[in-house]
Amino acid sequence: MLGKECWVVDLCIGIGAFFVIKWILKFLCSVLTVVRVTFVSFIWPRNLVKEYGGKWAVVTGSTDGIGKEYGRQLAQKGMNIVLISRNLEKLKKTEEEIRQECGVDVHVIQADFSHGREIYERIAEGLKDKDIGVLVNNVGYFDVPGRFMNVSEEEIWRYVNVNMASVLAMTRLVLPQMLARNRGAIINISSMFGLCPIPFVSTYAATKAFVSSFSHALEYEYRQSGITVQTVHPSFIKTNMLSSFPHVHNRGFIAPKPADWVSSCLSTLGYYRTTGGTWGHAVAVCMHTHTHTHTHTQSRPGFPLRESRQYTNLKKF
Ligand SMILES: NC(=O)c1ccc[n+]([C@@H]2O[C@H](COP(=O)([O-])OP(=O)(O)OC[C@H]3O[C@@H](n4cnc5c(N)ncnc54)[C@H](OP(=O)(O)O)[C@@H]3O)[C@@H](O)[C@H]2O)c1
Numbered sequence: 083m084l085g086k087e088c089w090v091v092d093l094c095i096g097i098g099a100f101f102v103i104k105w106i107l108k109f110l111c112s113v114l115t116v117v118r119v120t121f122v123s124f125i126w127p128r129n130l131v132k133e134y135g136g137k138w139a140v141v142t143g144s145t146d147g148i149g150k151e152y153g154r155q156l157a158q159k160g161m162n163i164v165l166i167s168r169n170l171e172k173l174k175k176t177e178e179e180i181r182q183e184c185g186v187d188v189h190v191i192q193a194d195f196s197h198g199r200e201i202y203e204r205i206a207e208g209l210k211d212k213d214i215g216v217l218v219n220n221v222g223y224f225d226v227p228g229r230f231m232n233v234s235e236e237e238i239w240r241y242v243n244v245n246m247a248s249v250l251a252m253t254r255l256v257l258p259q260m261l262a263r264n265r266g267a268i269i270n271i272s273s274m275f276g277l278c279p280i281p282f283v284s285t286y287a288a289t290k291a292f293v294s295s296f297s298h299a300l301e302y303e304y305r306q307s308g309i310t311v312q313t314v315h316p317s318f319i320k321t322n323m324l325s326s327f328p329h330v331h332n333r334g335f336i337a338p339k340p341a342d343w344v345s346s347c348l349s350t351l352g353y354y355r356t357t358g359g360t361w362g363h364a365v366a367v368c369m370h371t372h373t374h375t376h377t378h379t380q381s382r383p384g385f386p387l388r389e390s391r392q393y394t395n396l397k398k399f
Contacts, residue, residue, distance in 0.1 A: 119353050130159050133352065134310070135265030136215030140164040140256065142195065142248055143221030145172035147321030148271060151344035152218045157184035161216065164209065168194040195221050198243040202251050209255060213263075217256045219249045219293075220271045224323050227282040238285065245289035249296060257309070264308035267351060270297035274317040274358070301355050313356045319343050338362065 131137050139156040143149040144165040153163045157180045165180075165188065167173050173190040181188050191208040193201045223244040225237060233241075249270060260266025275283060276290025294313055301311035318330045318337040330337050338360060347359035 115353050119349050127159065130156065130267075130351075131161055131215060133265070134215030134260075134267045135263045136213040136260070138162045138164055138189075138212045138214045139216040139218065140166065140209065140214055140252070141218040141220055142166045142252060144218075145169060145176045147323060148316070148319060148340050148344060149218065149220040150176055151340040152220060152269070152348070154180055154183070155341075155344050155348055156216060156218075157186045157188070160186065162187040162189070162212075164189045164191060164212065164214075166191045166193050166205065166208075166221075168192065195244045195248045196223070196240045198239070198247060199251070202255065205252075206255055214256050214259060214266070216267045216269065217252060218269045218271070219252055220269075221245075221248050222271065222273075222290075222323070224283075224286050226326055229282065230284050233285050241285050241289050245286070246292050249293055253300065257304075260309055261304070261307055266308070267310040267312065268297075268300070269312045269314060269351065270294075271314050271316070272297065274315050277315060298356070310352050312351055312354065314347060315356065315358050316343065316347075317358065317362075336362075 130139075139153070139161040141149050141153045141156070141163065144153045144163075145167040149167075153165055153176065157163050163180055163186060165173055165176055167176075167190075170190075170192045173192060177188045177190050180186070189208065189212075191205055193205055195201065221244055223240050225233070253268060257266070257268070260268075270293055272293040273287075273290040275287040276292075276294045278287075279291075280287040294315070297311055297313040301313070304311065318324055318327075320337040320339050324330060324337060343359050347357060350357045350359075
């Protein structure tokens with residue numbers, strides 16, 4: 083009887099030890115990844131062309147803010163860049179800046195993603211014969227907060243075409259060649275607002291939830307084929323999009339400059355499937371998800387979901 087009890091105790095200790103060792107190894111792996119991302123990639127610059135098997139990087143919405151920085155920083159890493167945006171003058175200016183600063187080839191495609199399906203034939207034509215290693219699905223549309231019925235029908239289709247359809251259509255254009263060589267990276271810029279429902283920015287938040295959901299599923303479907311898919315959830319970044327929120331836009335700690343944020347975010351490519359970009363944003367994402375999940379269990383939304391004065395000033399409901 084005693085022998086049987088000893089056997090059960092030994093088994094329990096064995097199982098416990100197995101999980102403790104597994105947890106310690108997982109923790110050490112995470113620490114190692116943090117060290118690699120934070121320090122090693124700054125000491126030994128990565129060769130993204132070799133890693134992702136294509137000389138070209140394609141960035142949508144690339145004449146300002148986050149997209150322009152992705153273009154510039156991927157060019158600094160030796161990649162040729164395809165810039166896709168709607169304003170030709172800004173495209174030419176950005177093309178010149180990147181070419182002069184980084185000495186790489188830059189190709190521009192003028193396209194307005196709000197026009198939907200009709201633009202992709204021309205984009206496909208512009209991408210023909212280019213070996214694309216990295217695609218950054220960055221373009222996004224955001225208007226001032228308000229109730230859903232304040233969003234016009236035209237705006238609804240802009241949200242659908244710019245924030246959601248562009249991600250699917252661009253991925254469909256680029257993924258086949260990545261699959262053919264079993265290498266490539268797709269970076270999908272979602273948002274912290276895509277992590278849970280947000281009243282008063284309901285449409286924007288829902289489109290970003292779509293991006294995150296698609297991106298996570300795509301990552302799972304193609305990870306065995308050598309494709310890296312990264313889902314990015316920025317909180318606030320000091321760009322034009324945020325300029326209608328001066329209380330956040332002008333605070334450096336809350337809203338980092340696009341250059342700093344993209345540099346940090348790019349160093350995580352291939353290491354993290356999902357990222358907030360910086361440590362500050364990771365904390366913001368964590369707090370945001372916790373607060374909002376909590377407030378959504380209440381029948382009346384609490385802070386920060388109440389109609390705040392700041393929002394009411396921007397748009398009358
Ligand atoms: N900034 C933030 O705090 C923040 C936070 C979370 C997520 N995000 C996401 O990050 C992404 C980039 O935002 P951002 O802050 O960098 O924006 P931004 O500074 O306003 O830049 C937007 C870029 O997209 C282009 N663009 C806008 N509408 C377009 C359209 N219909 N067709 C083609 N190009 C278009 C603009 O170029 P043209 O004017 O030349 O067309 C510009 O280059 C978006 O997906 C956004 O949702 C931003």
